Structure formats: C-alpha cells, structure tokens
Amino acid sequence: MSDKIFRVNMTTLTTCVEEVPANWAGHGGRGLTSTIVTAEVPPTCHPLGPNNKLIIAPGLLSGTPAANSGRLSFGGKSPLTGTIKESNAGGTAAQLMARCGCKALILEGRPAGNTWYSLAVSPKGVTINVETELIGKGNFEVVSTVTGRIAKKHALISIGQTGEMRMAAANISVKDSEGHLRSAGRGGLGAVMGSKRVKFITIDPQDGKVAIADPEKFKAANKIFTKALTSHPISQGLGQYGTNVLVNIINEAGGLPTKNFTAGQFAGHDKISGETMYDRIMERGGKPKHGCHPGCVIQCSQIYNDLKGQYKTSGFEYESIWAMGADCCVDNLDHIAEADSLMDDLGLDSIETSVAMGVAMEGGLLEFGDGEGILRILKEEVAKGTGLGRIIGGGAGLVGKTFGVARVPVVKNQAIPAYDPRAIKGIGITYATSTMGADHTMGYAIATNILKVGGSVDPLAKEGQVELSRNLQIATAAIDSTGMCLFIAFAALDDATCLPALIDLINARFGINLTGDDVVNLGKYILKTERAFNEAAGFTRTDDRLPEFFEYEPLAPHNMVWDFTGEEIDSFWDF
C-alpha cells in the first residue's frame, strides 16, 4: 500500500484520498506539514477562518520498528503567533496513521452551522460523523468514552473545552498506549481544530506494518541507533528523573526564570526538583520511567501519583513544572501536578498557560505563590470560558495586553519557556529567530550551553551562540521530519554512530541513498520554507527580537542583560 493524502473539507463535509504530489513525497512530519501549509494556506489568512488548514502528518519513520519514531506533527497557521506552526507529540496516532497509509491528513474549510463532528481514519480514508455527547467535555472523558465505544487499540486525537472555545493556548492531545495523553502543546493548533468543529479523530488499529524496502539493513541500523540512544548519559538521566532533572541544574546556572522573569533562581527549587519528584513517585507507587509512545527506549515520562497513591499525571515535564513552579513562585509539587492534570484535561499548553498566570500575577490577579488560586482559576474560570478564563487561555501575550503589563516574556506572542536568555544566551538566539515563536525545542542550546553535549559554549558569553543555535535549529527541523523524538539529539551530538544509523534507517525504509548533507539540506529547506511563509504573513526581522525588558532589566545572580544587536541576531539567517 503506497501512502496517500487524506483530505477532509469541513465546509462541504466531504473527504477524499489523493495521490501524493511528487514534491511532497520525500517529506514527513514537520517537513511535510510546513510544505503543505506553504503550498495551500494563504499566509495572511485569519487562523480561525475558513482558509487556514490543519495538517497532521506522521514522520518518515513512523509506523516502523525504529526506536523513538512515534511522534506526530501538527501544522497550520498559528492563532497564537500568526506564524506557520508545527507542534508534535507522542502517543500511538503517528504509528497507526502511517500503517493506515496516511502520509498526511489535511483538514480544511469550516462548517457554517453549530454542529460538531468527529473523524474516523482507516486505510480506506476518512469518515465524518456528527458528535454531540462529548461536546463541552474534557480530554479525559473523550478518551474514556471513545474507548468504550470502539476498539481500545484505536488511536485518538482530541481537543478539550479550550480548543472548542478556540483559545489561543489550546493544544491537541494524542492518546498514548496506556490511555493517558500526550500533547502537541504549542501555538494554539487546538483552536484551529476547534474552528473546524472537529472534536476528535480516531485512527483504526492496524496490524499491518509499513513497507520497508531493505528489512535487513533497517534492522541492523536500528540496533546501532538504539544502542547509541540508550548508552548516552543524558538518556539515562532522563529515564530516572525525567526532564525535571533540569530544575536544580538550571537554578544552579542562574537561568531559572522566577517570579515572572524577575530573577534567575528560585528559593523553592528543591521542593519541585526532579530528585524530589523521583522520591515522591517511589513513595507513592508511581513509575519513574514510562514511554510516551511504543518503541521509545529513553522513557523520560513517568506516572506521578497523588497522596493517596492514585494516578494524577504523566508527561510531567520540566518546562511545565518550572512555569507553574518557579515562574509563579509555587513550591508545592502536588499543586503543580494537579494543575498539569487540569490543563491536560482542558487541552491547554501548560507552558503558555502557566507563563500567562505569571504575567497575570504581576498584573495583580493573584499573589505570587498562590497555587490554590491557580487551580481555582483553571477550574472555575478557564473550564467555564468566563472572561478571565478566556484571558488566561489566550496566552501570556494576551494577559499582558489585558492587564497592561509591560514585562511580558513572549516572542512572536508565544511564551518563553524555562530558560532565561540573559543567563543562557544560546537559547535566546533560538527564541528570537525560531520560525515558531519562542520555543526551546526548536534549537535546544541548553545542550551545549549547560549540559555540555556536543561540546561546550559559555552560556554567559555571546561568542558562538548564533552558530550553535543555527546548527541546532537545522538539525532539529530535520529530526522533526523523521517522527523521531527530539531527545535522540543528545546521542546524535556526542556519538558518531548515531546519525549515520538514523540516515541508514531512512534509506532502508524507502530504498534511497540520502547522505548527511542531504539531511542538513532538508533542515535548511524547512527553516527557509517556514520563514518565507512568515515573511509573506508580514513578519520582519523586528519580530526576531526578545522583549525589550530583557535589555534593561539585569537578571540576578549574574546581573546580565540581553545584549545581542539586531545585526548579530539576523546573522542567524546567513546560510
């Protein structure tokens, strides 16, 4: 079965299955979503209007037995940033979509009335069904109800109430193999799905594997690749403490944004650290290791139980814990876990929403540190779509505008995550130049600035940061096209066997002969394609800048400001 494009028109409520255009054939994941968005979405369209599209694409290796290849890319024009957007997540949908022969699902148009729908994807194509029961419900109820209706092994993609309400911080959730949720968090694509009035999408379980052109070569490459991943010390640390291992590390580096980015260290860091979290997980019978998708060998996720030993949340990431923790000065890990669970259920990006809370605290909505206040607002305001709830669900930039706050940590209106660019300058270049708005995953300079992976670049100095971010962003764009988890990058940067094995996997899958240069060129093509979309949407180099306050407010303890000139930042694009 050769891969096809599955297209759903929500204006006419029709679907079709199309051949893959020749110039899309070599793409998957982010490379494919960005190629399709550029080809079919008018850059100046309204993100929630009929002319935006939601593209869902598995990676090039999704559906194969390759380790860590289960990420699913979502693309479109972002209602949060106005830029092109790709956001990806684990779960089981990428693998099942690939096994259904669906290279990409294109969701276009917009229904005229108030009816809601669900979509069902199978190897034959897509069917559109009217949905009533689950409208107004959270993701958890969608999972349990849909699992009750159909085979448990289906994959499920859904939005919570915030996506229905088209809030700009709404994410898209993907069910994992244990029935928990993984999120394509950033950029508000849940609101785009909501604007098309699609509550959820199911994908038929498939036993058939995707075709592999050279199975022996594939198997051999996968063995080398898996070994490279599992033997890297960072992979091992992630397996024990999860990404939250970073709280103490980044606090020590003085780059843990605290109290809405007014300090670089948080007095309560130890109470929310990965080490504390690990102890609590063990005490309460949780699981410190857990994969977000079948085939993951790093297992950075975990099962965090509450005081009674009942499941509370998983995929409890450093960036979410930082945002609700240090940035809002909340040092109660159980409050943070409860908020994480609520945001998963509501379908909200936990970074955007929590940074929004920090800005609202500065605007006087709550006292810093008021974890119970945050929980109350999520439950009583956001879930119910009150005015205040819609402000918080609109993201940090919108909170800043609404509360008249000038210290608003966003780039291209997307909240800056867990690493202060004044103290870790490489990540600042990524925030400024990323085609997606501020996003640490687009070029994770923390690796080399702090973790000393792929060499070492002094986080406090300007030297080498632009080049570091450039190389990382190019590599990331390519990795995001494979369906691979970004955490393969640590091994890829340090272990000479890793990247060649990844390329061999792709070559063996398709019977082609990509070289390392081809992969670099793919990354460059993706970045330039995305940037061209943004330019046509009206973005200029003045959008590739950090917020002004980073330039005039020094950050303790290093007392550094953000001191890159515009020209230095713009040199990022010299490739």
Add this chain to the structure above:
Amino acid sequence: MSDKIFRVNMTTLTTCVEEVPANWAGHGGRGLTSTIVTAEVPPTCHPLGPNNKLIIAPGLLSGTPAANSGRLSFGGKSPLTGTIKESNAGGTAAQLMARCGCKALILEGRPAGNTWYSLAVSPKGVTINVETELIGKGNFEVVSTVTGRIAKKHALISIGQTGEMRMAAANISVKDSEGHLRSAGRGGLGAVMGSKRVKFITIDPQDGKVAIADPEKFKAANKIFTKALTSHPISQGLGQYGTNVLVNIINEAGGLPTKNFTAGQFAGHDKISGETMYDRIMERGGKPKHGCHPGCVIQCSQIYNDLKGQYKTSGFEYESIWAMGADCCVDNLDHIAEADSLMDDLGLDSIETSVAMGVAMEGGLLEFGDGEGILRILKEEVAKGTGLGRIIGGGAGLVGKTFGVARVPVVKNQAIPAYDPRAIKGIGITYATSTMGADHTMGYAIATNILKVGGSVDPLAKEGQVELSRNLQIATAAIDSTGMCLFIAFAALDDATCLPALIDLINARFGINLTGDDVVNLGKYILKTERAFNEAAGFTRTDDRLPEFFEYEPLAPHNMVWDFTGEEIDSFWDF
C-alpha cells in the same frame, strides 16, 4: 514669550523647560507629536514600558482667535496598534497650553512604585503632585473635584479608570468650557498616560494672548476663513443634526455596518438617526448646537438630555451611535446615550469599545440588540476591571482573539468605524493605508464618495479611490498640525477662499510666507515620517490590508466584496 518644550520625567520625577530645537519650530499638533515621537521613542519599545513617551501639543494656530483652532494633539506609540499614534480633541486645553508658552509637553519614563501623580502646567513649567483622592475615579468626578480645588477656568486633561488599568481602548479626556468632556479617543493613549501614573493634568488659565506677528492680516484672514466655514451647507447640517445626520445617509448608501459587519443596512436606523435625535433634544430641553471648544463656528456638538430633562451626554457622535447602534443592533437611543456617558466617564474610546461589543456579541457574550446588557457590562465589568471588563476595554481585536471570532473588523488592530469599505471603497483605502490603523478621520473619503464634497467619486467603483484617499490623507495631516478641527475640510474642498485664508492665518501668526505647496509638503512629510516609524516598528505592506472576511463575504444590499489588490493599495504610497 517664545514657545518652549515642557518635559516631565516620571522615572526621576523631575521637570524642565527647554528651548525648541530648530527642526521642531515649524511644527504643531500632529506634525509636532509625530516628529517628537520619531525623534525620541524607540519604534520597537513596549508601549507601556519606560521608553514610550506621551506628547501633548497644541496646533500652530491654537491660542489665537482663529475660528475652530482649539484642537489638542496627543501622540506616542499606541498600545492598541503598536504604530505611531496621534489623536486629537477639543476642549480648552490647547488654547491654554499655547497661552502658557508650551509648544509641547513631553511625558517620559515611568515611576517605580505604586504612587499616582497629577501635573500642573503654568507659564513657568510643570509641577508634579502626588494624587490619592481621585485614583480609581471616573472622569466626571475628576472634573468636579479638580474644579472645586482650583480655578474653574483651568483646563483639564484626564484619564478614567480604564486608563489607570491600562486598557488599550482607554482614551484621554479634555474638559470643555462647560465642564463636559471631549476625547482624544483612538489608539489607547489613555493607557500610556496611565502607565506613567499620571491621573490628570491641569493648565493654568491665562488671559494673555499668543503673539501674532501681523494682527491686521490675521484679522482679515480670519474673517474670510470664518465666512467660508459658516456658509458651507455641510457645516450648517452639522450644526443642526450633529454628525449623526449620517445615520440615514449611510444607511441609504448601503454602507452602514450592521450586526458586526454582516449587513450594510440597519432596520432600526430611523430610531437612532440625527433627525430623531434632534427631535428628542428639542422635546427634552437640550441643545442641538454646541461647540467643543471656544471659537468653534460649526458647533456640531449638542446637549442630549434624558427622559427627565437632565443632562446625559454631549459630543454624541455618529460613529459612536452607529457602533453601539447598528453594529450591535441596538435601536434605543437612550441606551446608546447612557453607554456614551458611561464610556466618557470610564475614559473609553466609544468606537473601539462598541465595535468590541459587536464582536463579543458574535462570540456569544450577549444577544445582538441587548442594550441593557451592554450597559451592565460597562458598569459591572469594565468599571471594575474584571476579566471580561478588561477584554472589552482591550478593544475589538482583543475580543476577537479571546472569543475565537474570525470576523473581526480591525486594521492594525484598531476597530473599523462606521462606514463599510465594501460599499464605500474610498474609505477602505484610508483604513488600509492609514499610519494609525483604521480611522475615518485620517482621510475622510465619505466627503467625496457620499456627500459629493470636493467633487464626486462613485463609492462602489475602484476608480479614483486611491488618489482620493491620498489627497485627503495628505491634507488631513496638514490640518491636524494647525489645531484646526477636521470639519474645516468641507469648506476647504469646495470654497476657493478657505485654504488661502487658512494659510494667511498661519503666515500672519508667525510672520512667515508659506505657500499652498508648503502645506501639501508638510502633509506628505508627516505621513512619511509616521510610516517610517511604523516600518521601523516592524510594520509592512501586509499590515496595510483589510481583514480577510471583507474579501469573501459580500455585503448586502450591494453584494459587493472588497476587491482591491495589494498592489493597488500599495500605490497609495507613490508620492
């Protein structure tokens, strides 16, 4: 006494009086505010941060006996649009500032603490005083309390609660000679004043007149100028029905945006028309004619009383009545008058706020037509700064983002006023290209498209609209520099004696020899200066576009869409 620059630094709480730099000397009003903003405000600064400035400048003829010369310009970077902004108002402040020898007041910096201040302007300069009593109070109480504290004939510039809360639709009010308010409405400069923690500014009454180089020539020119103004039929219509004479005219033309811009005619138009308003004013003992500043000979303002014959509002303009009326489908003129009064007290732009209500109605907040609901939201939500109140006070674009609505009538995030660009295409070119965001006053093509002033250009055809808007925008920029009311333009367009008399007034005031070409060049200089600021702030030609829905939703009754190409719009700037 020669004019000086009065400068107030709110970071250091110091003031000074400075000589006028040579290249500012020939400017006044908008020409001066835009020149100073360009010289001193970093284009990419945060509008509510310490690096934005609020500039207040009388016009070149303010303080003289020239008819209609009492407009005061406010300038800065707009928190609503992110562009440069000039907004002007009547009242008595322009004349008194000029008589104090203040060519411009520059308000810069931002206090660190939570203290509020007032400023007092006299010929000696500015003093800064701590203010406590009036914080949290509306404009009406500011007027009455300040008038009780000091001489009744002082001028007063103030912000309401919404300016204190830094809402992006907050305006700046100027007291008129009867103690009512005039508003520099558009673009949220009230929030900039609020960010500097200045609640109000008083200006000492002055008996001394400004110096006039050639009094005889001035007097003669003023006589011709006044006759041209008073004899024009539009001036006379404005004196009887106010600007609200337009409801029936624009409805007849099919360009009265109704129900959040989904139709071009409003069934209830007759109930809110200028004719109906005139009858009601006469029945209730109001005044159909009233000048917004001493020396006005057109008198388009009025006193609108309530059912009991008590004063309710003045300066009750067509655009406000349209916005709360047709756009929100409210056909009760008393509800609209009450809302107008509330917005004046709160310090809100009545166009921005009312269009925001229309978008919120589309988002499901209220039913269209629910005038009482609007009043309740203004009183219970906006005045108290609740989440919902802050959304409405954030303007139409923010409401669209918060409620996930795609039909949002804004350009550069500023609400489109009372003339649908699909049915009156000339004004659409002004909305698209204005350096200020959508603003009918920047190039009032209605004059020639509908009122047949200055010739006639078919409102439904594309031909001639770009040239019309260009000529009007250039002339308007020059007029906005003189301190003159924009309504002199009707006479200036039709009466050959008017413009030469205006130029003679300026020449006689300063002892100079400007020509008509000089005035045109001044207008061009202002537009280009403003556009350069916007470009440096990151605006591009993609921002010079109307919202997408105008292109795909035909407007009844003419069933026209907005069909200008980008290239056609951009040709506006070919001068």
